[in-house]
Amino acid sequence: MENTLDRLAAGERATVSALLAPEGERLRLLELGFVPGRPVAALQAAPWGDPVAYAVCGSVIALRRSDARRILVQ
Amino acid sequence: MEAASGPVVALVGNPNVGKSTLFNALTHLRQHTGNWPGKTVEVARGSFSHRGVTYTLIDLPGAYSLHPGSAEEEVTRDFLLSGEAEVTLVVVDATCLERNLPLVLQVMETAWPVAVCVNLMDEAARKQIHIDLPKLQDLLGCPVAGAAARSGRGLPGLLDCLADTAADPPPPPRRPSLAGLCPCRRAAVLSEEARRIAGAVLTADQAAAHRLDRRLDRVLTSRAGGIPAMLLLLAGILWLTMAGANVPSEWLSRLLFGLREPLRELLRSLSAPWWLEGAVADGIYQTTAWVVAVMLPPMAIFFPLFTLLEDAGYLPRVAFNMDHFFHRAGAHGRQALTMCMGLGCNACGVMGCRIIQSPRERLIAILTNAFMPCNGRFPTLMALIALFFAAGEGLWGSLAGAALLLGCIVLAVVMTLWSSRLLSATVLRGLPSAFSLELPPYRLPRLGQVLVRSLLDRTLFVLGRAVTVAAPAGLLIWVAANVTVGGESLFLRLAGLLEGPGRFLGMDGVILLAFLLGFPANEIVMPCILMGYLSAGSLTGYQDLPQLRAILTANGWSAATALSVLLFTLFHFPCGTTCLTIWRETKSPRWTALAIALPLAAGVILCSLVRLAAAVLPL
Numbered sequence: 001m002e003n004t005l006d007r008l009a010a011g012e013r014a015t016v017s018a019l020l021a022p023e024g025e026r027l028r029l030l031e032l033g034f035v036p037g038r039p040v041a042a043l044q045a046a047p048w049g050d051p052v053a054y055a056v057c058g059s060v061i062a063l064r065r066s067d068a069r070r071i072l073v074q
Numbered sequence: 075m076e077a078a079s080g081p082v083v084a085l086v087g088n089p090n091v092g093k094s095t096l097f098n099a100l101t102h103l104r105q106h107t108g109n110w111p112g113k114t115v116e117v118a119r120g121s122f123s124h125r126g127v128t129y130t131l132i133d134l135p136g137a138y139s140l141h142p143g144s145a146e147e148e149v150t151r152d153f154l155l156s157g158e159a160e161v162t163l164v165v166v167d168a169t170c171l172e173r174n175l176p177l178v179l180q181v182m183e184t185a186w187p188v189a190v191c192v193n194l195m196d197e198a199a200r201k202q203i204h205i206d207l208p209k210l211q212d213l214l215g216c217p218v219a220g221a222a223a224r225s226g227r228g229l230p231g232l233l234d235c236l237a238d239t240a241a242d243p244p245p246p247p248r249r250p251s252l253a254g255l256c257p258c259r260r261a262a263v264l265s266e267e268a269r270r271i272a273g274a275v276l277t278a279d280q281a282a283a284h285r286l287d288r289r290l291d292r293v294l295t296s297r298a299g300g301i302p303a304m305l306l307l308l309a310g311i312l313w314l315t316m317a318g319a320n321v322p323s324e325w326l327s328r329l330l331f332g333l334r335e336p337l338r339e340l341l342r343s344l345s346a347p348w349w350l351e352g353a354v355a356d357g358i359y360q361t362t363a364w365v366v367a368v369m370l371p372p373m374a375i376f377f378p379l380f381t382l383l384e385d386a387g388y389l390p391r392v393a394f395n396m397d398h399f400f401h402r403a404g405a406h407g408r409q410a411l412t413m414c415m416g417l418g419c420n421a422c423g424v425m426g427c428r429i430i431q432s433p434r435e436r437l438i439a440i441l442t443n444a445f446m447p448c449n450g451r452f453p454t455l456m457a458l459i460a461l462f463f464a465a466g467e468g469l470w471g472s473l474a475g476a477a478l479l480l481g482c483i484v485l486a487v488v489m490t491l492w493s494s495r496l497l498s499a500t501v502l503r504g505l506p507s508a509f510s511l512e513l514p515p516y517r518l519p520r521l522g523q524v525l526v527r528s529l530l531d532r533t534l535f536v537l538g539r540a541v542t543v544a545a546p547a548g549l550l551i552w553v554a555a556n557v558t559v560g561g562e563s564l565f566l567r568l569a570g571l572l573e574g575p576g577r578f579l580g581m582d583g584v585i586l587l588a589f590l591l592g593f594p595a596n597e598i599v600m601p602c603i604l605m606g607y608l609s610a611g612s613l614t615g616y617q618d619l620p621q622l623r624a625i626l627t628a629n630g631w632s633a634a635t636a637l638s639v640l641l642f643t644l645f646h647f648p649c650g651t652t653c654l655t656i657w658r659e660t661k662s663p664r665w666t667a668l669a670i671a672l673p674l675a676a677g678v679i680l681c682s683l684v685r686l687a688a689a690v691l692p693l
Contacts, residue, residue, distance in 0.1 A: 028508060030261035031176065031261050046397060058272065060291075062513060064401060
């Protein structure tokens with residue numbers, strides 16, 4: 001089932017399926033390890049619910065929900 | 075400058091992999107930092123000898139990729155493309171190998187020969203991550219050496235590896251060329267390749283390896299615990315600083331001020347004229363002694379403690395916890411990191427704003443950095459708090475003092491957020507850029523090294539700068555206080571001119587003049603105020619804090635005056651070094667002027683509010 005990354009609950013795992021971000025930003029996301037086909041897990045949200053920390057590519061990257069919305073996962 | 079003419083080795087790596095630690099471990103103190111021609115990115119050069127050959131080591135800025143996203147990454151890429159390096163050494167973090175491998179692969183496409191140093195092997199062992207180094211060497215097709223730069227383990231092997239690679243470069247490995255692919259496709263391919271290699275050489279239970287990190291994060295960045303933990307940590311540091319600095323400060327001031335009379339005697343015995351005696355003993359010596367006695371102890375406690383937090387990997391968590399507010403203010407979450415740097419020194423904080431890539435958000439961070447009280451202002455804040463607001467003795471006094479100092483910092487953060495919001499609603503309008511922040515693994519800080527590094531690099535550096543400013547400033551103030559024009563000293567004449575605006579802000583002319591004289595370095599504001607009052611002749615000298623209070627109250631200070639001075643210390647124009655750095659970073663007199671006007675306006679508004687309140691309420 002297709003979903004956006006920001007809707008992942010803490011502790012939930014998924015696989016990146018597509019990036020909807022514009023060109024320059026897409027490159028950054030790919031370099032951070034958000035590559036289609038790659039597993040990703042939501043770890044936890046910051047104290048005010050945003051940003052959220054994700055386990056990806058063997059390390060932890062925090063993204064704001066508005067940016068995570070542009071990453072499709074399933 | 076190029077004394078060493080041996081092979082050039084370029085050091086490349088992601089941020090946070092211990093690249094600088096390795097650089098320091100290899101070069102010891104044979105290094106110097108300079109700006110790259112035409113760019114304001116700092117590049118350190120050093121040298122080391124191995125098997126009778128002297129190598130030049132160049133520490134290139136940390137980069138996640140060679141596809142330039144920042145000035146730093148551009149410098150790194152351009153240097154590698156220039157072919158100046160005989161060997162490129164890529165440093166990777168053994169605890170997150172997969173994240174680091176894409177850069178290794180990119181560098182191998184750009185430069186050859188390449189050697190890889192798998193650093194932090196000790197941390198990896200602690201997390202029970204095992205890396206098959208021979209296999210990694212096979213799969214990458216370039217020499218690989220494991221090391222733990224912090225303890226020096228594995229460095230001989232690394233040097234051998236570098237020497238072999240430089241003397242007899244292995245043939246470049248044959249890989250499918252990525253040259254024809256678009257950057258995005260390339261990044262995906264490299265990432266996939268990194269995943270394949272990491273999967274083949276790593277044996278680790280990923281969940282178990284990072285379990286402690288996740289547990290710590292669940293407390294330190296949680297909804298319930300994140301902010302309280304942050305405030306408690308900061309309060310703890312401030313309390314240790316205030317409580318711990320008290321005794322050595324008093325001891326130092328007794329010692330240093332006690333030496334003033336012998337110095338005067340010495341000058342007299344050499345039959346020095348009265349003006350020389352006064353200029354040296356009361357001007358240069360007294361101001362310098364004050365700066366040393368009052369600044370050294372808090373800095374020697376604060377800097378190491380803060381470096382410990384930095385070393386442990388806590389600071390990115392601060393940015394993570396605070397990003398929500400920065401997002402709402404239209405700013406970047408990494409601004410929290412630059413503010414932390416600003417707590418040490420605003421000039422460093424302004425320079426640190428390079429970690430923010432979006433120009434709009436970087437400007438916001440630069441323009442508002444001076445809102446954070448730097449270490450040069452801490453002693454003034456601490457003295458004011460101890461004298462007027464938390465006068466109690468012992469544990470309660472120091473706890474109340476730390477709480478008030480924490481309050482000052484919280485106020486500074488709130489003002490930073492407000493003015494950031496103001497900027498992004500007016501002159502720096504725009505959409506927030508994409509935000510990403512790596513939360514690196516927590517690391518056990520190495521006490522000894524933190525102590526040495528923070529004392530040498532930070533404390534002595536900042537103190538040295540303060541003293542070089544304090545000595546001539548002391549002379550200048552003494553001259554101003556002792557040259558009379560029309561029956562009144564120059565100092566008091568100038569103070570008289572500033573009396574009006576000073577009164578408007580709830581202070582007086584002497585205080586305002588002291589702030590102006592403190593433009594080269596904030597540390598000298600208090601001694602300037604004192605010299606101004608003392609030259610008026612009401613009192614002859616001071617030894618310790620209680621006497622200081624007596625001098626201030628004799629000159630009309632009330633709690634409201636102290637509060638105004640406190641607020642103005644927090645919010646006024648940035649110091650000279652910071653202004654220069656802002657101008658260098660923005661290359662614009664207009665933005666520099668705004669960076670001066672913004673905190674000044676905040677200080678003026680807050681001080682006039684205090685004066686109004688004091689007029690209405692009996693304080």
